Structures are given as structure tokens and as C-alpha cells.
Amino acid sequence: MSTQAEIDQKFLQLALEQAKKGYSENGIPIGAVLVSADGKVLGAGHNQRLQKGSAILHGEMDALEKAGRLPGSAYKGATMYSTLSPCNMCTGACLLYGINRVVFGENKTFVGGEDLLRSKGAEVINLENEECYDLMQKFIAERPQDWNEDIGV
Amino acid sequence: MSTQAEIDQKFLQLALEQAKKGYSENGIPIGAVLVSADGKVLGAGHNQRLQKGSAILHGEMDALEKAGRLPGSAYKGATMYSTLSPCNMCTGACLLYGINRVVFGENKTFVGGEDLLRSKGAEVINLENEECYDLMQKFIAERPQDWNEDIGV
Numbered sequence: 001m002s003t004q005a006e007i008d009q010k011f012l013q014l015a016l017e018q019a020k021k022g023y024s025e026n027g028i029p030i031g032a033v034l035v036s037a038d039g040k041v042l043g044a045g046h047n048q049r050l051q052k053g054s055a056i057l058h059g060e061m062d063a064l065e066k067a068g069r070l071p072g073s074a075y076k077g078a079t080m081y082s083t084l085s086p087c088n089m090c091t092g093a094c095l096l097y098g099i100n101r102v103v104f105g106e107n108k109t110f111v112g113g114e115d116l117l118r119s120k121g122a123e124v125i126n127l128e129n130e131e132c133y134d135l136m137q138k139f140i141a142e143r144p145q146d147w148n149e150d151i152g153v
Numbered sequence: 154m155s156t157q158a159e160i161d162q163k164f165l166q167l168a169l170e171q172a173k174k175g176y177s178e179n180g181i182p183i184g185a186v187l188v189s190a191d192g193k194v195l196g197a198g199h200n201q202r203l204q205k206g207s208a209i210l211h212g213e214m215d216a217l218e219k220a221g222r223l224p225g226s227a228y229k230g231a232t233m234y235s236t237l238s239p240c241n242m243c244t245g246a247c248l249l250y251g252i253n254r255v256v257f258g259e260n261k262t263f264v265g266g267e268d269l270l271r272s273k274g275a276e277v278i279n280l281e282n283e284e285c286y287d288l289m290q291k292f293i294a295e296r297p298q299d300w301n302e303d304i305g306v
Contacts, residue, residue, distance in 0.1 A: 072306045092243070096304070
């Protein structure tokens with residue numbers, strides 16, 4: 001049996017693979033994986049702003065979209081894994097679907113709606129993953145304007 | 154010169170047209186229009202859950218997506234018009250982009266993130282439009298399960 005901490009590390013790695021895939025597509029390197037209460041990957045995705053000219057396909061949104069239409073019950077007990085602290089939009093999407101566990105790689109680059117998630121009773125965990133951070137810092141150094149656009153700055 | 158109240162009614166009608174378009178496509182009849190500070194329609198859209206099998210294309214999200222990639226400055230002073238009180242996801246999307254004015258048709262069917270928007274300094278206006286309400290009630294009576302799915306129930 002894996003511990004919850006081991007499980008979280010495993011799924012963060014899947015999110016990081018998605019982020020790397022995004023980077024390899026010349027996209028913003030943020031990845032996410034939505035995992036059901038029983039450990040099944042419902043959807044995996046990455047930020048598609050640059051690839052698809054999208055204003056809404058952040059990593060977490062892409063994971064939700066890849067998961068497709070699901071009954072509300074499918075999200076209960078699910079965990080959203082993201083390489084980066086989820087912004088207000090992605091936070092709101094988690095709240096809409098009652099995804100009350102959010103695990104992310106880092107929040108040194110950006111702090112999203114963590115306080116709001118906690119205020120609504122969600123569990124929020126920062127794994128302080130240096131690789132997630134380094135990948136974002138590399139991208140931002142290369143393309144600061146694209147990053148600013150992604151967070152509405 | 155039109156008053157702000159007249160302008161708001163005009164753009165709510167555009168959102169309602171979008172909602173009706175959605176209904177005519179056998180979709181969930183919620184429409185939205187994003188309007189810039191100088192009164193230009195940046196994007197108009199409607200809920201696409203049933204049409205596109207989407208978990209994220211609520212009316213407001215579709216309007217944002219139709220507006221496409223924009224610099225953060227384009228959203229400043231903008232108003233999001235929706236036929237229905239925006240859910241937490243759509244509320245979060247407005248917060249992400251600094252859309253600090255939200256006008257909607259009704260909140261008798263559903264109350265979204267109005268308090269959160271106000272707490273962040275946004276202006277929130279309910280136009281109490283009976284046609285928006287009646288259209289939603291008609292849809293919900295016809296397809297209650299699809300509506301529940303759309304709000305994560």
C-alpha cells in the first residue's frame with residue numbers, strides 16, 4: 001500500500017509530465033491531473049493558451065475538459081493535482097464541482113485561490129516541487145508577456 | 154446618450170439572445186456577453202455543455218473564449234453580462250481577468266459567487282429579468298438532470 005504522500009507525489013509527476021508536454025509544444029508549462037476518490041485519472045491536461053489561442057484552458061481547466069461530462073458524484077472525493085497554485089478561475093471550477101482536495105507543485109511563482117479553497121473546507125497541499133518551479137521560471141524568463149497574459153496582468 | 158441602465162438592458166438582451174440560441178440547439182439556455190469599458194462586445198457565447206460535451210463551457214466561459222486571447226488591459230473596466238448569476242467557476246474567471254462589473258438576468262434559479270465578487274470590490278447587478286428566469290425554469294422542468302450536472306449536483 002502506498003501512503004497518501006506517495007500517491008500525491010505520483011500524480012504530481014503526471015501533472016509535471018503534462019507541463020513538460022506543454023513546454024515542448026511552445027506552450028505555458030502548467031499541467032494538471034484530476035483523480036477520482038478511488039485513484040482513477042479522470043482527466044489530464046495542460047495549459048493551452050498558446051497552442052489553441054484559448055483564454056480559459058488553463059491546465060486545471062484542460063484536465064476538467066478532458067475528463068468530459070460527468071455526473072456531480074464523479075467529482076466527490078476527487079483531487080485536483082496541478083504543477084502550480086490554481087488561479088481564481090481554476091479554484092472556482094474546483095468549487096463548482098465540489099473538488100475539495102487540491103495538491104500543487106509550487107506557489108513561489110504565483111499564489112492563486114488557496115485561501116478561498118480553505119475557507120470552503122477544501123484541503124490544500126503545496127508539495128514545494130523544485131522542478132515545477134524551475135520549469136515555470138524558465139518559461140517566464142523566456143516569454144514574460146505570455147505569462148502575464150495568462151494571469152490577466 | 155443612453156443611461157447606464159439602458160446600456161445594461163441592451164446587453165442583457167444580447168445575452169438572452171445567446172441563451173435562446175442555446176435552447177434552440179437543445180442546450181442549457183444560459184447566455185453571456187463580455188463588453189469592454191468603451192461598450193464594444195468582446196465576446197458573446199452560451200453554455201455548450203450539451204452541444205460540445207463540455208464541462209467548462211458555461212455561458213460566461215464561452216463568451217471569454219469567443220473573445221479569444223487578449224492582454225489583461227482589455228478586460229479592465231469591462232462588464233460581464235449573463236442571463237444567470239455566475240457560478241463559482243465563472244466568478245473566478247471574472248476575478249482572474251479583473252472584470253469588476255457583473256450584470257445578470259436573475260438569481261432565483263441559482264445563486265453563484267455574488268458575495269465573493271462583491272468582497273473583491275466588483276459591482277454586481279441583478280436585473281431581475283422574468284424572461285431569463287422563465288427560460289431556465291422551462292429547461293429545468295424538461296431536463297432536470299442536465300441542469301444538475303451543469304452545477305455539479
